[in-house]
Amino acid sequence: MNTQTQVLGGLRSLFLRILAVLGIAVGGIGIVPVMLVSAQQSIPLFPRLLYPIFVVLMCSGWLILTNRGNLRAATFGLLLTLTAATLVPPPALLVIAVVSVLAAAVLGDRLQYLLVNALVMVRFAFVAVSIAQDNPNDLAILGSEVMAPLIVLTIVSLGTRYFIFNAEGAARDSLRNAQLLQSTAEVAQTTSQNLELQSLLESAIQSIRERFGFYHVQVFLLDEARENAVLVASTGEVGRLLLDRKHSLAVGSRSVIGRVTASGQPVIARDSDADNVRYRNELLPDTRAELAVPIRDGAMIIGALDVQSRDEAAVDDNVVRALQTLANLLATSIRNSRLFEQQDTTVRENQALYQQSRENLSEIQRLNRELTGQAWRDFLNESDNLSGVTLEGDHLSTHADWTASMRQAGEGKLVYEPYEGGTRLALPLTLRGAVIGAVEIDRREPMLVDDIAAARAVLERLSVSLENARLYEDAQSATAQEARLNQISARFGSAGSVDELLNITLHELGETLGAKRGSVRLGKLEPAHDGHQNGGSPS
Numbered sequence: 001m002n003t004q005t006q007v008l009g010g011l012r013s014l015f016l017r018i019l020a021v022l023g024i025a026v027g028g029i030g031i032v033p034v035m036l037v038s039a040q041q042s043i044p045l046f047p048r049l050l051y052p053i054f055v056v057l058m059c060s061g062w063l064i065l066t067n068r069g070n071l072r073a074a075t076f077g078l079l080l081t082l083t084a085a086t087l088v089p090p091p092a093l094l095v096i097a098v099v100s101v102l103a104a105a106v107l108g109d110r111l112q113y114l115l116v117n118a119l120v121m122v123r124f125a126f127v128a129v130s131i132a133q134d135n136p137n138d139l140a141i142l143g144s145e146v147m148a149p150l151i152v153l154t155i156v157s158l159g160t161r162y163f164i165f166n167a168e169g170a171a172r173d174s175l176r177n178a179q180l181l182q183s184t185a186e187v188a189q190t191t192s193q194n195l196e197l198q199s200l201l202e203s204a205i206q207s208i209r210e211r212f213g214f215y216h217v218q219v220f221l222l223d224e225a226r227e228n229a230v231l232v233a234s235t236g237e238v239g240r241l242l243l244d245r246k247h248s249l250a251v252g253s254r255s256v257i258g259r260v261t262a263s264g265q266p267v268i269a270r271d272s273d274a275d276n277v278r279y280r281n282e283l284l285p286d287t288r289a290e291l292a293v294p295i296r297d298g299a300m301i302i303g304a305l306d307v308q309s310r311d312e313a314a315v316d317d318n319v320v321r322a323l324q325t326l327a328n329l330l331a332t333s334i335r336n337s338r339l340f341e342q343q344d345t346t347v348r349e350n351q352a353l354y355q356q357s358r359e360n361l362s363e364i365q366r367l368n369r370e371l372t373g374q375a376w377r378d379f380l381n382e383s384d385n386l387s388g389v390t391l392e393g394d395h396l397s398t399h400a401d402w403t404a405s406m407r408q409a410g411e412g413k414l415v416y417e418p419y420e421g422g423t424r425l426a427l428p429l430t431l432r433g434a435v436i437g438a439v440e441i442d443r444r445e446p447m448l449v450d451d452i453a454a455a456r457a458v459l460e461r462l463s464v465s466l467e468n469a470r471l472y473e474d475a476q477s478a479t480a481q482e483a484r485l486n487q488i489s490a491r492f493g494s495a496g497s498v499d500e501l502l503n504i505t506l507h508e509l510g511e512t513l514g515a516k517r518g519s520v521r522l523g524k525l526e527p528a529h530d531g532h533q534n535g536g537s538p539s
Helices: 003-041 045-067 071-087 093-107 110-134 139-192 197-212 236-244 256-263 317-382 404-410 449-494 498-513
Strands: 216-222 228-234 248-250 267-270 289-297 300-309 390-392 395-397 415-419 422-431 434-443
Touching: 003 045, 003 071, 003 093, 045 071, 071 093, 071 110, 093 110, 093 139, 110 139, 139 197, 139 317, 197 216, 197 228, 197 300, 197 317, 216 236, 216 256, 228 236, 228 256, 228 300, 248 256, 256 267, 256 289, 256 300, 289 317, 300 317, 317 434, 317 449, 404 415, 404 422, 404 434, 422 449, 434 449, 449 498
Parallel strands: none
Antiparallel strands: 216 228, 216 300, 228 248, 267 289, 289 300, 390 395, 415 422, 422 434
16 A cells, blocks of 8 residues: 555545544434423334434444444445435434535545435435425425525535545645655665666666556666667566667657657657657567656766656656656766776776786896896906905904804894804895895894894995995996007007907907917818918917
């Protein structure tokens, strides 16, 4: 049972109770004059009490049925009781007649309303006939007893019926609008909690279908070329089939979707319309009314929300306004969802770039360590300089042996060894992550954390200074080598013959490389034969 039925049922139930209580009161009060008349005129009391007792009992029964929620039976019974009361000669015919037509106008359907009014008119017609027979020449009595009450009854009946009809219509419209607003709010709340586009659309159409009572709901979005409206979400098994076939409609085509995406205005198509532009889909044969509203992102139409119903009257202006509001909210959700997806894609791309950068940085650091380590190994192997010093007290020696703790430090470990009479600290000497040496320090007092940190800071600066010194020596060596090459080139320029050039070359190479012997040969290698190749004296 919907809210509208509940509210109207509550009003009917209240009015039924009032009429039933009123009937009980009228019947109970009617007992008093019956008893007085019977006492004055010496008329038997019991037969005349049957009528008011009947009214009290019947109205009590209808009140019980009303309290139990059986409004249909209570309404029919109460109308029947009140109408029957007008057919017998009651002491207050006009009051009973007024109550009867009021009850019929408020509670009865069209047939019950007409039937009750007709029976009341018949009852007054019999009264008119009786008065005319008793007073054939007195029209004033006929007017006061019949015509005036009939006019009053007619005015009360028609006025009440008109008021009730309009009031029920206004109540239905108000309740319908309230339901539409509530449904709109519920759907909006449902869609606002989802940022994934496809899930958002599916949740929205399912909520619209359930809250508004349509049997099919779907969403179309325009493609990039803005030439076709492509189905992206649809309810039920039929929706799945339409999505599988990639259903779409051209913008501006003779269809509800084609027209709404071209004009940007809501379009309603009913089977009873003379100019029905609805696209007949064989999968939806029960559709009797279809409504499509545009989905706008700002001033741009991006799609359409389409609903279909088996009832032509299910689509009215209130529904159009509610669904247009939902379409506007849906457009905002679609834009937010697309922005979220773009941001999510950007985040994933940035994460991939960050990971790639980390890998590249790690590889660069690895290469730096290898190159730095290899450069220092080459430098120490080729250099005649000291590869280590040892300071004992005030005596400095070139003793370069590696102790056990220094070997551990040379592997990148920090070694702290207390021993009797002092403590020993061995630290790796690192440059760009590569270990290029080790330092070992002995002292009598224990070493604190701050002492170790200070030693590390000194070694960091030492490694930088050592690298600068090595690079400076390499630069000096390269400069000396370049100068030597320039000298050799100058001597080449002073040579007057090929033999002289070859002799200069062997001499300079011997001095540069410290060679004891050298030879140069010119020409192509030939099979062995007697004679000598050109290019200097035979060796």
